[in-house]
Amino acid sequence: MIDLFVLVLAIPLVGGLVLAVAGERTWAPNLNVIASAGTFLASALLTAEIVAGGPRFAFGEAFFIDSMNVFFVTLTAFVGMTTSIFSGPYMRNEREHGKLSAARLRLYKSMFQLFMFTMLAALTTNNLGILWVAMEAATLTTVLLVSLYRTPASLEAAWKYFILCGVGIAQALFGTILLYFAAERVLGETGNALLWTYLVDVKGQLDPTIMALAFIFLLVGYGTKVGLVPLHNWLPDAHAEGPTPVSAVLSGLLLNVALYAILRVKVLADGAIHTSFAGNLMMGFGLLTLVVAAFFLSRQKDIKRMFAYSSIEHMGLITFAFGMGGAVANFAGLLHMTLHSLTKSAIFFAVGHAAQKCGTQVMEDIRGLIRINPLIGWSLMLGTLAILGMPPFGVFASEFMILTHAMKHHPWTTPILLLALGVAFAAIFGKVQPMVFGDTQAKRLPHAPAIVPVFVHLAIVLMLGLWIPPYLTRWFHEAARMLG
Amino acid sequence: MSLSAQLINLFAAVILLLAFAMLAQRRVLTLINLFALQGLTLALSTLVVAFTTGQAHLYGSAALTLVLKAVLLPWILHRLVRRLEVKWDVEPLIKVPTTMLVGIVLVIISFNVALPISQLSSTISRGTLGIALASVMLAFLMMITRSKAIPQVVGFLAMENGLFLAATSATYGMPMVVELGIALDVLVGVIILGVFFFQIRDQFDSLDIRHLERLKEK
Numbered sequence: 001m002i003d004l005f006v007l008v009l010a011i012p013l014v015g016g017l018v019l020a021v022a023g024e025r026t027w028a029p030n031l032n033v034i035a036s037a038g039t040f041l042a043s044a045l046l047t048a049e050i051v052a053g054g055p056r057f058a059f060g061e062a063f064f065i066d067s068m069n070v071f072f073v074t075l076t077a078f079v080g081m082t083t084s085i086f087s088g089p090y091m092r093n094e095r096e097h098g099k100l101s102a103a104r105l106r107l108y109k110s111m112f113q114l115f116m117f118t119m120l121a122a123l124t125t126n127n128l129g130i131l132w133v134a135m136e137a138a139t140l141t142t143v144l145l146v147s148l149y150r151t152p153a154s155l156e157a158a159w160k161y162f163i164l165c166g167v168g169i170a171q172a173l174f175g176t177i178l179l180y181f182a183a184e185r186v187l188g189e190t191g192n193a194l195l196w197t198y199l200v201d202v203k204g205q206l207d208p209t210i211m212a213l214a215f216i217f218l219l220v221g222y223g224t225k226v227g228l229v230p231l232h233n234w235l236p237d238a239h240a241e242g243p244t245p246v247s248a249v250l251s252g253l254l255l256n257v258a259l260y261a262i263l264r265v266k267v268l269a270d271g272a273i274h275t276s277f278a279g280n281l282m283m284g285f286g287l288l289t290l291v292v293a294a295f296f297l298s299r300q301k302d303i304k305r306m307f308a309y310s311s312i313e314h315m316g317l318i319t320f321a322f323g324m325g326g327a328v329a330n331f332a333g334l335l336h337m338t339l340h341s342l343t344k345s346a347i348f349f350a351v352g353h354a355a356q357k358c359g360t361q362v363m364e365d366i367r368g369l370i371r372i373n374p375l376i377g378w379s380l381m382l383g384t385l386a387i388l389g390m391p392p393f394g395v396f397a398s399e400f401m402i403l404t405h406a407m408k409h410h411p412w413t414t415p416i417l418l419l420a421l422g423v424a425f426a427a428i429f430g431k432v433q434p435m436v437f438g439d440t441q442a443k444r445l446p447h448a449p450a451i452v453p454v455f456v457h458l459a460i461v462l463m464l465g466l467w468i469p470p471y472l473t474r475w476f477h478e479a480a481r482m483l484g
Numbered sequence: 485m486s487l488s489a490q491l492i493n494l495f496a497a498v499i500l501l502l503a504f505a506m507l508a509q510r511r512v513l514t515l516i517n518l519f520a521l522q523g524l525t526l527a528l529s530t531l532v533v534a535f536t537t538g539q540a541h542l543y544g545s546a547a548l549t550l551v552l553k554a555v556l557l558p559w560i561l562h563r564l565v566r567r568l569e570v571k572w573d574v575e576p577l578i579k580v581p582t583t584m585l586v587g588i589v590l591v592i593i594s595f596n597v598a599l600p601i602s603q604l605s606s607t608i609s610r611g612t613l614g615i616a617l618a619s620v621m622l623a624f625l626m627m628i629t630r631s632k633a634i635p636q637v638v639g640f641l642a643m644e645n646g647l648f649l650a651a652t653s654a655t656y657g658m659p660m661v662v663e664l665g666i667a668l669d670v671l672v673g674v675i676i677l678g679v680f681f682f683q684i685r686d687q688f689d690s691l692d693i694r695h696l697e698r699l700k701e702k
Contacts, residue, residue: 129662136669140676147680152687156696158680159633166640166673167624173647173666174620181605181654189539191659210601237699 004049005058005065007042008073009120011035012080016113024102024109029088032109036084039116040077047074051475057126057197064126064197068479072123072260075338079252079345080116082453086349087112087245089447093356094243096446104148108243115141115249119257129194131261132169132176135225138254139165146242157237164234165224172221172261178214179265182206182272196264203271211272218265219281225258227312228319229289239308240361244352247304251311252345256337259315263322263483270325270484282323287416289316294420298427302361303351306431307344310387313424314340317417321402322483324409330480332401335468339394339461340387346457347383350376353449354435363431367438377436379454384432386461388425394464488536489608495529496612499649500591503622506642507587508580512570512634516561519638522645523553530652533609541660542652549648552667557641557674564678565634570691583629587622594618605654612653619646633684633691637677644670 015035019028047070050056055066065073091108094100100108118141122134139162147158176194183193186205192198199206224231239247262282269278293313300306318340321333353376358366370377386393399421406413468476502522509515527550534542594617602610623643630636644666651658658666681691688695 127659127662129658130665133662133665133669136666137672140669140672143676144679147683150683150687152695153699155680155684155687156699159684159693159696160699162673162677162680163627163636163640167627167643170620170640170643170647174617174650177647177651177654177658178601180651180658181601184655185604189656194659194662207604210604213601241699 003058004042004046005063005124008039008046008077009117009124011039011042012113012117012120016110016117019106019113020110024106028106028109029091032112033081033084033088035113036077036081036116039120040074040081043070043073043077043120046070051471058124061126061192061195061197062130063124065124066482067475068482069123069260071334071338071475071479072256073120075341076116076119076123076253076257079249079341082349082456083245083248083252083345084112086248086352086450086453087243089450090244090352090356092447093445093449097356099149100243108145108148108246111141111145112245112249115145119253122257123260126196127194128176128179128196128199128264131264132173135172135222135258135261136166136169138257139169139225142238142242142246142250142254145246146238148243148246149241151241153237154241157234157241161234161238164231168221168224168231170221171217171224175214175217175219175221175265178210178217179268182210182214199268200271203268206268206272208273211269212277215265215269215273215278216281219262219278219285222258222261222265223285226255226262226315226319227289228285228315229292229312232289232293232312235312236305236308239311240302240305244304244348244355247308248345248348248352251308251348252341255311255315256341259318259322259337262319266322267482267484276325279323279325282319283410283413284323286316286318286320286323287413289313290320290420291316291416294424294427297424298430300427300431301363303355303363303366303431303435304348304361306363306428307347307351310424310428311340311344313420314344314387317399317402320413320417321405324402324405325484326405326409327477327480328401329405330483331476332398332405334476334479335464336395336398336402339398339464342457343383343386343393343395343461346379346454346461347387349450349454349457350379350383353445353451354380356449357445363435366435369436371439373449375451376449379451379458380432381436382458383454384428386458388428389421392462392465393458394461397465486536486608488532489611491532492529492536492609493611495525495532496609496615496649496653498525499529499619499645500615500622503619503642503646504584504587506638507583507622507626507629510574512565512574512632513562515635515638516558516565519561519642519645520554520558522642523549523557526645526649527554529609529612529649530657533607533652533656536608537656539656542657544660545652545657545663548663548667552671553641553645556671560674560678561634561638564681568681568685568691570632570634583625587625590621590625591618594621601654607653607656609653613650616646616650616653619649622646631692631694633681633693636693637674641670641674
């Protein structure tokens with residue numbers, strides 16, 4: 001029997017290569033969906049296997065799958081699948097509007113699959129050096145996607161994305177070198193000194209000074225990709241100027257994977273330093289990110305740009321939660337990451353169709369979605385309510401947990417958190433409300449929008465707000481415990 | 485101090501000197517040649533470390549550096565410059581004396597940051613860690629001060645050179661699989677940027693990235 005894990009990595013890799021070679025055929029969008037669905041199926045089965053049989057290695061010790069990363073693998077593969085379903089009609093509409101040529105669609109599909117591959121490899125690798133390589137490769141696969149429309153603004157966004165993330169990731173490489181240096185003194189020159197499973201066993205013996213320095217560099221480096229303020233400048237541009245499916249996966253997945261890298265390193269840093277240095281640093285960055293992003297929200301005119309800032313805001317909140325640490329906060333952080341991925345990608349799907357319908361991304365020109373297409377209107381409204389943390393959606397539960405935990409252990413942060421969440425609510429709701437309700441004269445789209453993925457995502461988010469299945473709770477607990 | 489240690493320090497000093505030369509260089513072609521020279525020096529210094537310590541995989545990384553950074557990347561950049569017809573591009577904006585002074589400050593800071601780390605290290609090349617960090621910082625400074633796309637990319641690649649030097653001086657280099665991965669990323673990155681340059685030039689008729697400053701918060 002074929003190893004399920006091999007399938008998880010092989011399907012997107014082969015799919016991407018086939019799509020690159022075959023070019024834009026009539027079956028290409030279907031192949032894109034089939035490959036993504038296959039990846040999701042394989043990762044779901046892999047999850048079942050890990051839940052039943054415990055963590056395991058693959059390809060010698062090169063890859064390591066435990067309950068923490070298998071959860072991200074499933075989430076990544078799931079959002080990848082729904083995004084590929086959404087992008088079918090969306091991209092066809094774009095082509096009909098003359099915005100994209102066949103060659104660009106080919107580039108889009110093959111790069112999308114390769115992007116999935118790099119993210120899945122980053123999540124499952126046991127080697128922190130390879131983690132760096134995969135993160136950089138994830139940037140490289142998306143640079144040409146951000147500039148897919150070849151407009152001056154999209155070229156500028158892609159250039160910024162490349163240079164800022166490149167500089168950021170160079171810091172992370174220096175951090176990785178320092179980490180290797182610290183580990184080599186304990187583990188010796190065996191080539192195992194970057195393997196996470198070895199590192200986690202000896203984390204108490206790593207030199208605290210070097211590890212503190214390494215963690216700072218890694219946090220700044222990967223933090224650039226997470227979109228932590230003040231390193232966030234690339235994020236709104238890349239989200240606003242790239243095609244919407246790319247915005248959905250950047251926001252829903254890439255940010256998560258970068259945060260995952262930070263979490264892995266934090267476990268090592270905590271073990272070596274024995275104080276809450278790493279946690280405090282993350283709390284500080286998280287709060288700053290949350291507040292700055294919340295205040296930028298109200299100044300936005302472009303709808304995708306606004307939701308990009310909302311992603312920054314949520315990443316700040318999640319970083320803050322993991323910074324606090326402990327079972328409850330880690331649980332809430334993981335839950336919030338899941339819910340944010342699902343909700344934000346659903347919102348981008350809805351936004352994509354809405355912008356297509358009205359022919360613009362400027363919010364003042366998008367009006368009356370509920371009249372032209374009630375489904376798009378409602379999905380944008382519900383998605384917005386969900387991301388703003390309205391009950392009964394799941395985001396409410398995770399934000400509530402983060403807030404109560406902060407009140408108990410770090411009471412001084414409570415007013416800051418509440419203020420930021422309040423400002424964000426006012427800004428986003430005030431802008432989405434007239435877009436959904438209001439007058440309009442927009443035309444029908446040539447291809448019916450794919451609205452199913454939006455409602456599937458929102459239904460899951462709703463369900464997680466009302467009832468979390470027991471196996472999922474166990475799984476979150478397990479992962480939260482591993483984070484310490 | 486043994487001969488090989490002196491050689492390593494000499495090469496490291498040359499790398500730092502080249503970093504400064506690149507910071508002050510206005511012509512694109514000369515800049516690329518300086519970058520190739522830096523790659524060559526880096527390969528030689530890695531070779532000396534490999535020879536002295538007998539670390540087999542360091543020969544591999546020395547060869548990799550030589551091929552990638554002294555030959556392949558400069559060749560790709562030269563081709564790009566020819567095809568994009570920016571051969572005679574001169575950077576008008578940089579103020580050389582000011583940049584040099586800032587550069588010197590950066591070098592002093594880097595040496596201070598690197599000092600505690602190199603004291604913990606037991607490698608023959610530990611003294612060069614400060615230089616490695618300094619070349620990363622200088623490359624970073626170069627990226628900030630340039631307004632043309634190709635010099636920015638050269639700065640980016642020079643930063644990677646500095647990081648590589650840091651890896652060999654503190655730890656005798658990263659595991660081979662990681663180094664191969666990094667090399668692949670750098671290569672693919674430069675190729676993608678090459679494609680990207682053509683897109684930028686088609687759109688703006690120039691490779692001046694001051695055109696790329698419209699997306700801002702109002």
